Amino acid sequence: MERDGTTRADTVVIGGGIAGAATAYYLAKGGQKVVLVEKGTIAGEQSSRNWGFVRQQGRDPREVPLMAACNRMWQGLEAELGADLEWRQGGNLAVARDAAQVARYEAWLEVARQHQIGSRVIAGRAVNDLVPGLQGSFAGALHTPGDGQAEPAKVAPAFAAAAERLGAEVRAGCAVLRIETAGGRVERVATERGAIACDHAVVAAGAWSSRLLRPLSIDLPQLWIRASVGRTAPVAAIGDGALAMWAPGLGVRQRRDGTLNIADGATDFDLSFDALRHGRAFLPLWRDNRDSVAVRLGPGLGATLAETIGGTERAFTVHRTLDPAPNPARVASALGALARMLPGLGNVSVTRSWAGYIDITPDFIPVLGAVDAVRGLAVATGLSGHGFGMGPVVGRVSAETILKGQASLDIAPFRLSRFHDGSTNAPANVV
Numbered sequence: 001m002e003r004d005g006t007t008r009a010d011t012v013v014i015g016g017g018i019a020g021a022a023t024a025y026y027l028a029k030g031g032q033k034v035v036l037v038e039k040g041t042i043a044g045e046q047s048s049r050n051w052g053f054v055r056q057q058g059r060d061p062r063e064v065p066l067m068a069a070c071n072r073m074w075q076g077l078e079a080e081l082g083a084d085l086e087w088r089q090g091g092n093l094a095v096a097r098d099a100a101q102v103a104r105y106e107a108w109l110e111v112a113r114q115h116q117i118g119s120r121v122i123a124g125r126a127v128n129d130l131v132p133g134l135q136g137s138f139a140g141a142l143h144t145p146g147d148g149q150a151e152p153a154k155v156a157p158a159f160a161a162a163a164e165r166l167g168a169e170v171r172a173g174c175a176v177l178r179i180e181t182a183g184g185r186v187e188r189v190a191t192e193r194g195a196i197a198c199d200h201a202v203v204a205a206g207a208w209s210s211r212l213l214r215p216l217s218i219d220l221p222q223l224w225i226r227a228s229v230g231r232t233a234p235v236a237a238i239g240d241g242a243l244a245m246w247a248p249g250l251g252v253r254q255r256r257d258g259t260l261n262i263a264d265g266a267t268d269f270d271l272s273f274d275a276l277r278h279g280r281a282f283l284p285l286w287r288d289n290r291d292s293v294a295v296r297l298g299p300g301l302g303a304t305l306a307e308t309i310g311g312t313e314r315a316f317t318v319h320r321t322l323d324p325a326p327n328p329a330r331v332a333s334a335l336g337a338l339a340r341m342l343p344g345l346g347n348v349s350v351t352r353s354w355a356g357y358i359d360i361t362p363d364f365i366p367v368l369g370a371v372d373a374v375r376g377l378a379v380a381t382g383l384s385g386h387g388f389g390m391g392p393v394v395g396r397v398s399a400e401t402i403l404k405g406q407a408s409l410d411i412a413p414f415r416l417s418r419f420h421d422g423s424t425n426a427p428a429n430v431v
């Protein structure tokens with residue numbers, strides 16, 4: 001500790017979700033003195049609230065090299081972290097809405113082939129044959145036997161605990177208020193428990209990343225959408241008990257204890273001031289997905305406007321853990337779809353439901369790597385609703401850029417500057 005009470009670290013990682021916890025782990029493994037700062041609890045926001053799919057299939061081709069590497073990481077992650085993550089490599093199945101979607105899956109197989117992912121498209125009754133008891137008539141599905149699942153609530157805490165064992169300091173319940181710079185580079189990270197002087201800061205703050213960067217005049221186009229999930233009582237094993245299926249109107253994953261995570265696959269967009277700020281950039285994404293996103297007018301608009309006027313620092317301490325209300329109609333709709341598609345499960349009850357705010361970017365891919373405007377500053381964010389599966393590799397490449405000056409995989413497509421130099425492309429995911 002320095003004389004004015006400031007502590008010192010090589011790198012401060014902001015945000016204890018899977019992106020931040022994994023980054024802190026790989027930095028500590030690389031020998032750095034790291035402080036991981038989390039305003040609430042480790043994995044309190046998206047990283048514990050997600051469905052738990054670990055999916056290579058259907059991703060934007062720009063993500064696939066990272067996700068293929070990440071799939072290999074998952075296979076050794078429990079041993080690496082010394083923790084039970086409920087990892088199971090039971091495959092992922094995405095059932096198509098119609099023939100046009102099957103055609104998009106077929107086209108995507110070329111991406112799978114380039115990266116030896118082993119995906120395949122199956123048609124008609126073969127979809128029902130794959131999932132014992134599945135009812136309905138389907139045009140086809142994308143199936144990747146090498147994809148898997150894990151228990152979200154266990155993974156980021158396992159990364160954080162492993163980082164601590166390597167000497168990292170984990171400060172939970174401690175908000176970062178701002179990043180301070182001097183001479184164009186990161187100087188300190190100010191937290192509500194004092195400042196941390198550092199050479200590098202990594203913004204891995206999930207839904208809050210844009211707000212943390214704004215006072216530095218760094219624009220990250222980012223919005224939040226609310227996704228609702230239900231958890232059922234245990235049911236009989238569906239096939240091998242590791243089903244991870246995304247079908248029209250139903251996302252379902254069977255957990256190790258036999259319970260199911262279910263969702264209807266649609267989301268709610270609670271109107272915020274950020275929608276006015278970033279709205280234009282999101283129009284193409286909105287046009288492609290408007291059938292599955294419902295716009296809601298609520299208190300969020302006034303609250304985010306007040307923040308914009310009064311500054312964001314207070315918001316970090318007021319919202320320790322974002323815990324939005326689930327939409328009961330979405331959970332009921334998912335339960336109805338489950339009863340129709342898997343009637344053999346009998347009368348299934350929902351024991352709890354929750355929601356999470358997903359942070360999304362206009363092109364639906366992450367934002368990774370150094371920020372040009374401020375030396376020593378990097379981002380690992382914008383995981384756009386599919387970042388749980390990708391979290392380990394996001395942590396690894398983020399750490400590599402600091403430890404070695406460059407990542408071992410190409411992260412150029414994820415640079416922040418793409419939003420400002422006109423090089424953003426439309427989303428290219430098919431799932």
Ligand SMILES: Cc1cc2nc3c(=O)[nH]c(=O)nc-3n(C[C@H](O)[C@H](O)[C@H](O)COP(=O)(O)OP(=O)(O)OC[C@H]3O[C@@H](n4cnc5c(N)ncnc54)[C@H](O)[C@@H]3O)c2cc1C
Pocket residue numbers: 014015016017018019020037038039040041042043044045046047048049050051052053054055174175176177204205206207208209212227228229316320321355356357358380381382383384385386387388389390
């Ligand atoms: C319902 C739902 C279902 C999903 N399903 C899947 C799925 O099946 N598979 C998949 O791959 N992905 C899925 N996702 C997406 C996935 O959960 C996210 O992409 C991923 O968890 C994002 O991780 P993160 O670390 O970037 O953000 P988060 O987990 O949100 O972590 C960010 C952390 O930063 C902290 N923070 C923010 N500001 C500050 C500050 N100023 N000071 C200190 N700390 C701060 C927050 O408190 C938070 O804990 C789903 C998401 C949801 C909500």
